[in-house]
Amino acid sequence: MLPPILANLRIPVVASPMFIVSGPDLVIAQCKAGIVGSFPALNAREKDGEPALLDAWLTRIAEELDRHNQANPDHPAAPFAVNQIVHRSNARLQRDIEICHKHRVPIWITSLGARPEVNAAAHDCGGIALHDVINERFARKAIEKGADGLIAVAAGAGGHAGPQSPFALVQEIRTWFDGPLLLSGAIATGRAVLAAQAMGADLAYVGSPFIATEEANAPADYKRMIVESGAEDVVTSSLFTGVSGNYLAPSIRAAGLDPDRLERGEVSDMSFDENSPRPKAWSQIWGSGQGIGAVREVVAAAGLVDRLAREHAEARAALCGA
Structure with missing residues (x-):
């Protein structure tokens, strides 16, 4: 059974947090449209000596969603989520945990490591913690360390995707x-959202299509590349x-590299430092999942959610007679 905070969405979709791309504009639009909007805490970057931008972002999101709810009591906004990268290279982690705890963030998404203290912070302020995993072994560790739910990141996902088929990954966890x-x-x-449910997932985690939205913090060339590309244009x-x-x-290729002849990176080299000498993901090297062949134009986030909702209802009616 889903926790109450996830049980009454317009459609069973959580928008995944995308590095650089996801910000307050996109999150607010997603939540108002009826799905969970999310962003990585690391996207909120202030200059040295300036107040924490994450604090300002959370204040704005909460205030705008509250105004929406007061004006639309019959169609309240969905909750939002903040993603914490818990890898040791994230020097801001403790500060960002404290800010999210202060703002009582309702949904915490953790990536690149399972940390009991992050889950405890989420629970202490009344939130839930979801952890992304790429295999069944990591899934067990996440639950053992206090996560409330799991995000199965299967082959074809954007960003740090796993290698396993969604069928294999979901059925092993279930x-x-x-x-x-x-x-x-x-x-x-x-239709893909409904397929995820049929496989045994409660919700679909959708990212790359939202890059090609008006509210996404992505360059116009990036959005256009999403629209013009398909699965064969995605490399691992x-x-x-x-x-x-x-x-x-x-x-x-635009960064001067051959996508067919890329060297192998090492996890020990992972760094979120803006001064890293290698081409930067995702500001220079643009991430994407394999589902972008279904993205044909840049639209408002609400329009994308409308399409997903319509297709989901049509697929249910066709397959289930509901």
Whole structure:
């Protein structure tokens, strides 16, 4: 059974947090449209000596969603989520945990490591913690360390994707875990959302289609590349962060590299330092999942959610007679 905070969405979708791309404009639009909007805490970057931008972002999101709810009591906004990168290279982690705790963030998403203290902070302020995993072994560790739910990041997902089929990953997790389970991996249509549910996931985790939205903090060329590309234009490489991820081949070529001849990166080299000498994911090397063949134009986020909702309802009616 889903926790109440995830049980009454317009459609069973959580928008995944995308490095650089996801910010307050996109999150607010997603939540108002009826799905969970999210962003990585690391996207809120202030200059040295300035107040914490994350604090300002959370204040703005909460205030705008509250105004929306007061004006639309019959159609309240969905909750929002903040993603914490818990890898040791994230020097801001403790500060960002404290800010999220102060703002009582309702949904915490953790990546690149499971940390009990992060889950405890989420629970202490009344939130829930979801952890993304690429295999069943990591899934067990996450639950053992206090996560409330899991995000199964399967082959075809954008960013740090796993190598396993979504069928294999979901069915292995469901042999022992009956809590909240999200599925990520090339989900770009309402029919794919329904397929994720049929496989055993509670919710779909959708990212790349939202890059091609008006509210996304992405360059126009990036949005256009999403629209013009398909699955064959997505390549997998560990060079840019030390962890295997999926990226757009045209952006790799634009950075002067051959996407067919990329060196292997090491996880020990992972760094979120803006001064890193290697091409930067995702500001220079643009991430994407394999589902972008379904993205045909740049639209408002609300329009994308409308399409997903319509396709989801049509697919249910066709397959289930509901």
